Amino acid sequence: MHLDVTQTITKDDLLQDPCPYFCIHDALPQTLYDQLIAEYPEAHMMQDGKTHFQARRYRQHEFVPGTVTPLWQEFVAYHNSVSFKNRVLDLFEPALEKYYPEFAQDLRDAGVSERHDGRAGTVQMEVQFVLNGQQDTTVRTTHLDNSRELFAGLLYMRKPEDQSTGGDIQVFRKLVPAPEYTGIREVNPDHVAPSGTVPYRANTMILFLNTHDTIHGVTPRIGATCVRRYINIDAHQDRKLFRV
Numbered sequence: 001m002h003l004d005v006t007q008t009i010t011k012d013d014l015l016q017d018p019c020p021y022f023c024i025h026d027a028l029p030q031t032l033y034d035q036l037i038a039e040y041p042e043a044h045m046m047q048d049g050k051t052h053f054q055a056r057r058y059r060q061h062e063f064v065p066g067t068v069t070p071l072w073q074e075f076v077a078y079h080n081s082v083s084f085k086n087r088v089l090d091l092f093e094p095a096l097e098k099y100y101p102e103f104a105q106d107l108r109d110a111g112v113s114e115r116h117d118g119r120a121g122t123v124q125m126e127v128q129f130v131l132n133g134q135q136d137t138t139v140r141t142t143h144l145d146n147s148r149e150l151f152a153g154l155l156y157m158r159k160p161e162d163q164s165t166g167g168d169i170q171v172f173r174k175l176v177p178a179p180e181y182t183g184i185r186e187v188n189p190d191h192v193a194p195s196g197t198v199p200y201r202a203n204t205m206i207l208f209l210n211t212h213d214t215i216h217g218v219t220p221r222i223g224a225t226c227v228r229r230y231i232n233i234d235a236h237q238d239r240k241l242f243r244v
Helices: 030-038 070-078 082-091 093-099 104-109
Strands: 021-024 056-058 112-114 123-132 149-156 169-174 192-198 205-209 215-218 228-236
Touching (some): 021 192, 082 093, 082 104, 082 123, 093 104
Antiparallel strands (some): 021 205, 056 123, 123 228, 149 205, 149 228, 169 192, 169 215
16 A cells, blocks of 8 residues: 555545646655655666757656566556556546446446556556657647547656756646647647646645546646656556547
8 A cells, every 4th residue: 555646645635626636745754755756767778869859758668677676566566456547537537427327337447557558348558658858848739638548647757856847747627618629639729728836846646537528738837947847647447438
C-alpha cells in the first residue's frame, strides 16, 4: 500500500463537476517520493542531449535491464495489478455507475495485462516515465483522450530547481452540448471554458475517469530551464467507451 499513488484519498475526495477526477496532493510518503525522484531514469531518456521536444515516453516494454531500479520495478508492478485497478474503480464508483453502468461490473471482474501485450478481455495497464521539453508552449492543447482509455493518472515529479511557471493541467467545462472536435480529439476552444487546475507541483497527481466530459489540456510552461517530469499511469480496454 505504501507504493499506491491513491493511498491518501477516499471516495469523498472525488470531484464530479465538470468531469470525474481527483486532485491528489502529497500523493506518496515523502521519503518514498524522494527515493523515486533520485532514481528517475532521466539521464537514460536524455542521452541525445536535446532539450526542445514535445514528449519522450519510456514505456514498460522498452525498459533496459539495470536502468529501472528495483524500487521503480516494484512501483510499476503494483500499478499494473488487479489490486490497483480495482482500487481505482472503487474510488470512481459513483462516476462509473453514472457514465458506464452497462460496463461497470465487467470492468470490475476483468483481469489485467500489460498494455503492449493487449490481451482481449483484460484491462491493459501501463506505467510510463514522461519528459516534456523546455520550450514555452503547451505540450497538449485542450482535448479528449482515446475513448478506449478507462482511467489515467499523472504523478508530477517536478525537479527542485525548476523555476518555470505553468505546465499545469486544466479541466474544462462544455459551453455547448456537442463541442466541435478536430485533429486528435482536440476541442474547439470557443466551445469550452476552464473549470479547474491541478498545478504542476512535486508529488501532486491528477487521476481521472475517461469520459466524454473529461476535456483537459496543459497550460504553457514559461521560463523553463529543465524538463517537465511526470509518471503516467493508465488503463485501456477493448471497447470504445464513448464517441465524439
